[in-house]
Amino acid sequence: MTDAVKEPGSLAKTPLFEAQHADRYARQELIRTYEQLTGAQLIVLIDQIFARGLTVLQELLIGLDRSRELHVLLATPGGDGEVAVRMIRAMQARCTRLVIIVPDMAKSAGTLMCLGADVIRMAPFSDLGPVDPQFQVGNSLAGAKEIVAAVATAEDRVAQQPNSYPLYSALLADVTMLMVEQAKAAITRTEALIDEALQCRTEPPDDTERGRLVQQLRRPLIDDPTDHAATVGPKLAERIGLPVEVADLDSESWTIIWQLWTRYFALGCYPAGARAIYEGRLASHMR
Template identity: 60%
Template sequence: MKSGDDADAASTYPKTPLFQAQNAARYDRQDQIKRYEELTGSRLIVMIDQIFDYSVTLIEELVMGGDPEQPMHLLLSSPGGDGEVAVRLVRAMQARCSRLTIVVPDMAKSAGTIMCLGADELLMGPASDLGPVDPQFPVNGRLVGARDIEQAVASAEARVAASPDAFPLYAGLLADVNMLMVEQARSAKARSYDLIREALACARRSPEECDSLAEALRGPLVDDAVYHGASFGPERAKELGLPVRDAELDGEAWRLLWLLWTRYFQVGAWPAGPNGIYEGRFASQFLPRPASGD
């Protein structure tokens, strides 16, 4: 039976059969979240999306009322986005929990990796993947790394200098890139190391630990990374000192997380589809996006 305010709200605003049918998948996912929370004693929230300014409000919605004495788990999948926002997000979560665990069932690239650096623990399976810290920008409906923007412009300039007749071709190929975007890409790329250090400081680490770990990560995640999609798996992350815990693949907790992840995968959440999802036991936001190029 319901009691108190919940019972009053349920009787005053009952859910109709059609409304329940339309939201059945959402209720199913939130039930899985509840079961995981009961099993682990943590608060579980989910973010499957690009990382941009609007993410801050949506994460705040999920962590509202969080008990600072309770652990929080974030199930995260992201192709990346704005690293500055990533630091703000992990800072907001750390302020609402006693210990932050980020669960990576699939991938958390670029700005997603920055978020992971601010966790007290990373829970990863064999196929879980982080990646180089390369700020991304929306270009023609998709995300493009700062490194790729800079290299594309430099390559076009060199080829046009060698063959001026090729200018119309490269002007057309780079029609969606302007000099302001190029300068923003260069500035964001230069900030990458600082963002790594700031993210590491969000977790419960001493300044000396942050400095040491940031220096260890600088090469693999910034200086030596030549491809935005380069793999950075759990074993490599552990070698460099990140607090990775291997998922118990036959354990009940991972089974519940994987069941939950497959439900998001089925409804077209990143990276399988065009939808962003922010969800917890008490809040749920589903963000359909236009197709690439729209």
């Protein structure tokens, strides 16, 4: 028996290229399996929510069938609320119904994105959080409330103990007055962003219902939390009026989601991780 002879140019990928990207192909195959199982289209977004991600997100939306549901595996520590609303508008324009799946956490701007979804699918251990705009301070993120409070505390303590100025000056070296004013403005705009996100839903609440829902969400998501790390689990999220669906952890669809999530986690792609990824069956971008 002789080996079959392949025609020149018949290889889709060279062996080395395929080996270098094998993990990516395996993840994309899981995405295709999920899509075949559910009939929905699935994309993955694991990143901080800032303007740089908008173009990459658009790459994932190319070629989607607008007559089908779009499911989004989302994990993020937060970011810019204005960008979150733009992202949710972009995704809602590409589907009949938007389902956001939270296998870990979607904080701040991520929670804002969830407000614009038609369904938020959470596990018992999934977590949303306060809608507190975030800013890049040095190499990390800081909530607007935290920035304003830190500066106010520093001013108060320096007024009481002038010799402590060098200490607080060093601690807040990455915070500028412009950033403080931007943080104050962002806090003021948070309620309007919640309203805008709710309007993104496939069937948004009418003006009266939306106004009632905004006020209902204001206290647990804006006013009460003093710490950006405050948690909003599925039971609380449902109680305050969000369209939560608790995932069946034994279902085949969740098993695929968890297989995907653990692969991203192993790569260092998780909410506070060093790597970000945008992935679908046709596109894959990692940094």
